[in-house]
Each structure stands twice: as C-alpha cells, then as structure tokens.
Amino acid sequence: MKKAKGIVEIVVLAAIVLLVVVYLRSFYRYADGELVPRRGVTSVEACVANLKQLAAAAEVWSSAHPGEDPTLDGLVGPGYFRILPKCQAGGVYSLSKEGDGFVPHCSIPEHDKRGLAALKRLH
Numbered sequence: 001m002k003k004a005k006g007i008v009e010i011v012v013l014a015a016i017v018l019l020v021v022v023y024l025r026s027f028y029r030y031a032d033g034e035l036v037p038r039r040g041v042t043s044v045e046a047c048v049a050n051l052k053q054l055a056a057a058a059e060v061w062s063s064a065h066p067g068e069d070p071t072l073d074g075l076v077g078p079g080y081f082r083i084l085p086k087c088q089a090g091g092v093y094s095l096s097k098e099g100d101g102f103v104p105h106c107s108i109p110e111h112d113k114r115g116l117a118a119l120k121r122l123h
C-alpha cells in the first residue's frame, strides 16, 4: 500500500506542474520561433509594420514629387516621418524602384521576404 501512495503523490505532483506550465504558457505565444508575450510583437512583425509605413510614405512622397525618386532621408520631415523607423533586429532599410512604385527593403532577408509578401497583399 505504501508504494501505491507514492505513485499517487507523483501523479498529483506531475498534474500540478503541468497546470502551472499551461497557466504560464497562456501569457505567451510562439511567433517566428520566438516566445513573445501575447500582446507583444516579434522583431519581424515590427519590421514588416515599418516596411508598410515606409511604402505608404514613399507613395505619398512620389505623388507629391512627380518624376523624382524618393530617398529614405527625403521621407523625414513635415507630413512624413519625424524620425525614420528602425529595424529592431538591426537591419538596414533601403528603397528600390519597382515598376512605377518604390519598395522598401530590410537588409535582413527574412524581414525583407515577409515585408514584400505583406506589401503584395496590400495591392
């Protein structure tokens, strides 16, 4: 009987540990292989949001300056960015001309890929 009691205690303990883990996990989620707070964003998500903003600003700038090419520095100023958004992961932004639009890029390939996919969805 003593051995059976020991097993019951182990099972109860394991159940408690499992409940605690499930409870703590409920505050976090997996995104891009990172464990982030439920309300937080990963650096990729933040970067994609920046790229969308840069694309929108470049579009506005282009229609205000026909025949000219926007530069990232040109997107800073009244009506545009107060300060240029930065990639949290240290990626460097650039603008490229594609068709008759301008597409922002991040030097981190994964960010760039996700950003381009997000921008395609907008059009």
Ligand SMILES: [Zn+2]
Binding pocket: 047, 087, 088, 089, 091, 092, 106, 107, 108, 111, 112
């Ligand atoms: Zn980035």
